[in-house]
Amino acid sequence: MKIDEIDRLLKEATKPWEERVKDKDLFEVVDEVFDTSTVMTIIELYRRGVLRKISGVISSGKEAKVYLGYDKTGKPLAVKIYLTSTAEFKKGIYKYIMGDPRFEGLKPKDTRSLIFAWTRKEFSNLSKMYEAGVKVPRPIAYLNNVLVMEFLGEDRMRYPLLIEAYKELTEEELNTIYKLVVEELEKIVCKARLVHGDLSEYNIMVKPEPLDIAIIDVSQAVDVNHPNTYDFLKRDVENIIRFFKKEAKIETDNTEELLGKIIPCLEKRKQSL
Numbered sequence: 071m072k073i074d075e076i077d078r079l080l081k082e083a084t085k086p087w088e089e090r091v092k093d094k095d096l097f098e099v100v101d102e103v104f105d106t107s108t109v110m111t112i113i114e115l116y117r118r119g120v121l122r123k124i125s126g127v128i129s130s131g132k133e134a135k136v137y138l139g140y141d142k143t144g145k146p147l148a149v150k151i152y153l154t155s156t157a158e159f160k161k162g163i164y165k166y167i168m169g170d171p172r173f174e175g176l177k178p179k180d181t182r183s184l185i186f187a188w189t190r191k192e193f194s195n196l197s198k199m200y201e202a203g204v205k206v207p208r209p210i211a212y213l214n215n216v217l218v219m220e221f222l223g224e225d226r227m228r229y230p231l232l233i234e235a236y237k238e239l240t241e242e243e244l245n246t247i248y249k250l251v252v253e254e255l256e257k258i259v260c261k262a263r264l265v266h267g268d269l270s271e272y273n274i275m276v277k278p279e280p281l282d283i284a285i286i287d288v289s290q291a292v293d294v295n296h297p298n299t300y301d302f303l304k305r306d307v308e309n310i311i312r313f314f315k316k317e318a319k320i321e322t323d324n325t326e327e328l329l330g331k332i333i334p335c336l337e338k339r340k341q342s343l
């Protein structure tokens with residue numbers, strides 16, 4: 071969408087008694103291409119008082135881009151925008167949505183509603199985890215394909231992912247992080263009644279001083295009653311053990327031991343519908 075067009079939409083969207091916004095105030099992102107419906111969604115979030123500005127790109131993936139944004143008080147936000155779907159994406163997310171009791175009645179052929187449902191699912195997962203005390207970014211709002219959450223970082227710089235940070239960490243620090251990851255894994259199942267489904271060194275952030283972690287990217291997390299929870303949990307545990315054993319080279323539980331700690335909880339949670 072062209073800048074003039076965004077400007078026109080913004081003028082239309084901001085009523086005369088409201089402060090007029092110009093595209094350059096709201097979109098501080100140079101050379102970014104947003105489709106019309108995404109621009110309208112961002113404007114609506116602006117009107118709702120959630121978002122004041124979209125600034126630089128934090129991460130640019132195949133399915134979603136994450137931007138640094140600001141609220142009206144100037145607090146930084148992370149704004150995750152799902153891109154208009156590719157066939158691959160649709161195939162990829164289908165198995166997580168189907169079988170989840172929260173998405174009954176969704177017409178899978180409609181790509182737009184699939185993406186909106188996916189965004190809603192990420193917000194719902196994030197909220198459940200946050201309320202259960204899991205270390206995730208605080209969910210703030212969602213609308214259509216846009217999710218707004220707490221920005222994890224300092225001075226406009228996001229915290230590093232575990233994959234980026236581990237080589238600089240001491241053995242003691244890696245041991246601490248392993249323990250923290252196991253704690254979060256247990257909390258996700260036992261308290262939030264979810265299974266992450268994509269847990270790895272790419273979706274764990276490392277916060278410095280005091281050393282801590284945050285779990286991100288929870289869109290594919292499923293309810294404990296989803297038919298594939300065992301497989302997803304096993305994969306999460308295998309990923310974590312493989313990373314800490316092979317890459318970080320520290321002593322860990324083995325996969326069976328760690329699964330053994332979590333599965334009783336999963337069974338209990340499954341029963342207590």
Ligand SMILES: Nc1ncnc2c1ncn2[C@@H]1O[C@H](COP(=O)(O)OP(=O)(O)OP(=O)(O)O)[C@@H](O)[C@H]1O
Pocket residue numbers: 128129130131132133134136148150207219220221222223228229231272273286287288
């Ligand atoms: N709340 C946040 N605060 C700061 N940075 C974030 C936040 N959430 C995500 N990021 C950054 O954006 C990246 C992508 O986010 P996320 O993992 O949620 O999306 P993704 O769908 O996996 O995208 P990709 O395909 O790029 O991995 C993360 O690796 C991280 O660097």
Ligand SMILES: [Mg+2]
Pocket residue numbers: 272273287
């Ligand atoms: Mg990710």
